[in-house]
Each structure stands twice: as structure tokens, then as C-alpha cells.
Amino acid sequence: MANILIVDDEQEIGRFLTRLFQMKEMNVTYVDSGSAFDELQGIERFDAAFLDVRLPDRNGLDLLKELKKQAPHCKAVVMTGYSTVKMAVEAIQLGAEDFLEKPFEDIQVIEELADHLTKRVDYEEYAQAAIEAGAFLGTSAKMHELYRLAYKLASKQVTILIEGETGTGKEVLAGFLHRAGSRSEQPYIGINCGAISESLLESELFGHVKGAFTGAIFDRAGYFEVATNGTLFLDEIAEASHATQVKLLRVLETGEFFTIGDPAPKRTGARIIAASHSNLERAVIEGAFREDLLYRLDIVKLTIPPLRERRQDIPHFIELYSQKRGLAFSFSPEAAAAFMHYGWPGNMRELVNMLQRLSVLYADEPVITIHMLPEKMVRPGTFQKTASMPTRSFESEWQRFSKQVTDLYNSDEPVGLDELLQTMKRMEKQTAEAFINKTLKETAGNRELAAKKLGVSKRKIRYYLNEK
Numbered sequence: 001m002a003n004i005l006i007v008d009d010e011q012e013i014g015r016f017l018t019r020l021f022q023m024k025e026m027n028v029t030y031v032d033s034g035s036a037f038d039e040l041q042g043i044e045r046f047d048a049a050f051l052d053v054r055l056p057d058r059n060g061l062d063l064l065k066e067l068k069k070q071a072p073h074c075k076a077v078v079m080t081g082y083s084t085v086k087m088a089v090e091a092i093q094l095g096a097e098d099f100l101e102k103p104f105e106d107i108q109v110i111e112e113l114a115d116h117l118t119k120r121v122d123y124e125e126y127a128q129a130a131i132e133a134g135a136f137l138g139t140s141a142k143m144h145e146l147y148r149l150a151y152k153l154a155s156k157q158v159t160i161l162i163e164g165e166t167g168t169g170k171e172v173l174a175g176f177l178h179r180a181g182s183r184s185e186q187p188y189i190g191i192n193c194g195a196i197s198e199s200l201l202e203s204e205l206f207g208h209v210k211g212a213f214t215g216a217i218f219d220r221a222g223y224f225e226v227a228t229n230g231t232l233f234l235d236e237i238a239e240a241s242h243a244t245q246v247k248l249l250r251v252l253e254t255g256e257f258f259t260i261g262d263p264a265p266k267r268t269g270a271r272i273i274a275a276s277h278s279n280l281e282r283a284v285i286e287g288a289f290r291e292d293l294l295y296r297l298d299i300v301k302l303t304i305p306p307l308r309e310r311r312q313d314i315p316h317f318i319e320l321y322s323q324k325r326g327l328a329f330s331f332s333p334e335a336a337a338a339f340m341h342y343g344w345p346g347n348m349r350e351l352v353n354m355l356q357r358l359s360v361l362y363a364d365e366p367v368i369t370i371h372m373l374p375e376k377m378v379r380p381g382t383f384q385k386t387a388s389m390p391t392r393s394f395e396s397e398w399q400r401f402s403k404q405v406t407d408l409y410n411s412d413e414p415v416g417l418d419e420l421l422q423t424m425k426r427m428e429k430q431t432a433e434a435f436i437n438k439t440l441k442e443t444a445g446n447r448e449l450a451a452k453k454l455g456v457s458k459r460k461i462r463y464y465l466n467e468k
């Protein structure tokens, strides 16, 4: 018979859970304070514990640590009010299995949770879900910890903020959160807030009615409406204008939004996942991002480590990539060392692109040698460079790129057009960066003047400079 511990100062909740679990033929011990918990004998007998995180005489997280110390096998669930969801996430990081929000809305959820906890839980469930979602975890503890936490949060109605350098897999993680959660049958919609103009972004998100503005010839539902109870992934959230940020804040606070041109509010049940490659706290300090919006978004922050902090995953990923495509990559020792030492400023995206490039250009070569790798990977001194430090001059980057495109065009090998177009996008960004930096030098750093000279908005300058 399973042994369950309940710790909650609200006696009504204690009694309710006791009855519920006793009806499931579980052995229940209920205490209503931290001090009563301290007096319990034989804590190691418990299979599962339901802990309130707000006890009058004790911090529930300390209790959790104590429980995990005395009974490491005991699965803990913390119970929390909405305002303490952040604390609940901290509890999961401390080893809790799950959290329950009070007031309880669905008794079945609690029953299922108790059943699940007292059965032998498959600890690799999150890893399986990652495989199904196409997310590679490798062997690094940081990635496993991250996806383990994400798996537990996947079915929760909490807003999630994903941070990570460009190409680390923020979109991949957002897709995982959707697929592994209870919303997987509902729509998943992703939008890049930096890729489209301010007015288009608003209209995409909130929709518009016919005649709301010039060109609005039909009613159009926005993503908040289309997503219904699914997931809305707002990529590059820092790029949303102040006006859009105000509207997003309203949706997060009330679940309500207005279609452009329609005075009647609408409700959305969409779960919001936002991502940014720049540091939003810094953006708040600089006045570019609303503090209240950050507060609403940052209930749970998942930070993806850059590839250079999990280099041990590189060979595993190459193996997986080759297996999936039926390739047989073999590297000379120098080339293998270059892969391991290079800084990978573009993270997983850069690694994928590099493998795609090698498979296109050197498909018939038995061994990939150092001479087949781009200069930036072998040039000494570039190993430690990070995302914000360009590795070669703008001119040589263009020369290399045009040579690569002409070589590809003239070769009979199959060409990955998607990859080529992505490289062009990167070149577009680098070109913009180069011109902006040159103009900023001419204007002694005056952005307003630089924007005028270049005929673009200051916002666009911020976007292209990837400001963090």
C-alpha cells in the first residue's frame, strides 16, 4: 500500500486530500505545520508527498529539501497559489516532481498524479518525448535538466520565456513544450516579432475587421483567435513595438484582446511561449522593453545553454545527423579537433548548416579533412569567439559567399535550397550590420542620425544589431 504524506496548514485541504487518497486505498499521514513535519518519525517510508509551499512557520522549499534529504526516493508535489508559481518552478528545480495550483480545479488531475507518483515512474519519459519532438538532447546534464523541467511544465497553463543565443534551439524547445503537453492536439502557431513590420505584426496577432485600415478588405482572424486553446510562440519578443507590448500585456493579464477595428473584446485560451536571444532585463533597463510585460512573461524562464558550453554533444549530434541521412562522415583528427574547439557562435543552427554543407560538397570524400572546413574553424584565435564577435571581415565574407554560391550553381550535386536561402538571410543581416556599423562610426554613434542617413527606423537598427 502506498504511503502518502500531506503537509498543509489549511485543514480543509488536508482533510480533503486525506479522504481522496484513502478512497484510493493509500496510507495517508497528514500534518498541518513545519514543526509537525519535523516531529514525524520514519520519513523514509513515504512514497509521495504533497507539500504546501506557504506554511506559516516554515518555508515549504526548505521542507522539500529536508524531505529529499531524508527520503530521496519520495516523489514530492508542491501545492501553490497562482502568485507563487515561480516558487513552484524553483521547487521542481530542487527535485519536486510536479506542482498543483490552488484552488484545485480538477480532482481527477490530483488522483491521476497520486497514481502516477506511487507507480514506478519512467524517468526517461522526457527524453522519449524529446525524441518524438525531434529535439536532440545529447549527454550534457544542462540540456537534460532543461528538458526534464520543460516536460513537467508542458501541460501547465503557465507562460514561459525561453532565452538563449541565436540558433540554440528556442523554437525547437517551444515545439517540444507544445507537443509534450496537453495542448498537442490544438494549433501551434509561431511568429517572429522582429521579421515583420509593426502594423502587420499587430494585425497578425489580433486580427482585423474589414475596413479597419486601408487595405483591410476582409475580416481576418488573428493568431490569438486561431490558436484557441493551443500554443502561440512569440519569437524575438524584444522586437515587438511598445504599442504591441501594451496589447500583449493586456492579453497576459486578462486573457482578452481586441481585433483591430472591433470594439468588442475577445477571449483567448492560448498558452504563450515567448523567446528572445537578447537579454530582456537589459532591454527593460534601456527602456526598450516594458518591465510589467517582462514580469508577466518571466513566470518561468528556460535558458538554453550555448553549444560551446556542451561541446561533448557535438560528436553525438554528428552521429545522429549522419544516421538519419544515411551518411558516413569520417573526420581526420585535425578536422575533428576543429569541430570540438570552434566557438559555434551560431550554435546548433551553424552546426546543422556546416554538416549540410559538408554533405553537399564532399559527399564522395572518404574523410573530411581540415582543408575542407571553412577558414573560421581552423584559424587560430577564433576558438573562443562568441556570437557578438564577427569572425571575418565583411568583404571576405561576401567573396566567400559568392564563391560558394557559384560553386554550388556550377556543381552537379544536389543543392539544399533551404540552407542556401538561410545563408542568404544571414548575409542580409551581416550586410545590414556592416552598413549600420560603418554609418554609426560616421555619426559618432548617433543612432537617430544613422537611421536617417540609412533611411530606416531606429527599431530596425536595433533589430539588425541583435541588441542584447
Ligand SMILES: Nc1ncnc2c1ncn2[C@@H]1O[C@H](COP(=O)(O)OP(=O)(O)OP(=O)(O)O)[C@@H](O)[C@H]1O
Binding pocket: 134, 135, 136, 137, 164, 165, 166, 167, 168, 169, 170, 171, 172, 173, 235, 277, 348, 349, 350, 352
Ligand atoms: N535540440 C535540437 N535538436 C535538433 N535540432 C536542433 C536543436 N536545437 C536547434 N536545432 C536546429 O538548429 C536550427 C535552429 O534552431 P531554432 O530555430 O530552434 O533556434 P533559435 O534559438 O530559435 O534561433 P533564433 O534565435 O535565430 O530564432 C534548426 O535547424 C533546428 O532544427
